[in-house]
Amino acid sequence: MANAARTVVTADALIDVSATADAADAGRAIVWADGATRFLGTIKGKGGALGGDGAFAEVSGREYLDFQGFADLSASSGAAGTLLLDPTSLTI
Numbered sequence: 001m002a003n004a005a006r007t008v009v010t011a012d013a014l015i016d017v018s019a020t021a022d023a024a025d026a027g028r029a030i031v032w033a034d035g036a037t038r039f040l041g042t043i044k045g046k047g048g049a050l051g052g053d054g055a056f057a058e059v060s061g062r063e064y065l066d067f068q069g070f071a072d073l074s075a076s077s078g079a080a081g082t083l084l085l086d087p088t089s090l091t092i
Helices: none
Strands: 006-009 014-016 028-033 036-039 042-044 056-061 064-067 070-072 082-086
Touching: 006 028, 028 036, 036 056, 056 064, 064 082
Parallel strands: 006 036, 014 042, 028 056, 036 064, 042 070, 056 082
Antiparallel strands: none
């Protein structure tokens, strides 16, 4: 299966990988392109209310990454999740 050359996630998009049980870990969200990725949306990956860790989320563009979105990978009774931004170079 080939990877996408370009990926765009619009501002009104929501990717939700939150835990669905009270004591569960959140899931994983991966947004990737071999060329360019533009991310303007939201990733929600909250751990369970009674226990469980936040999600792992990766937003990557092999050649170019424009990340202007939001990620909530929190956990009220567990460890916070991880957001990996993976471009070729990074300007902050």
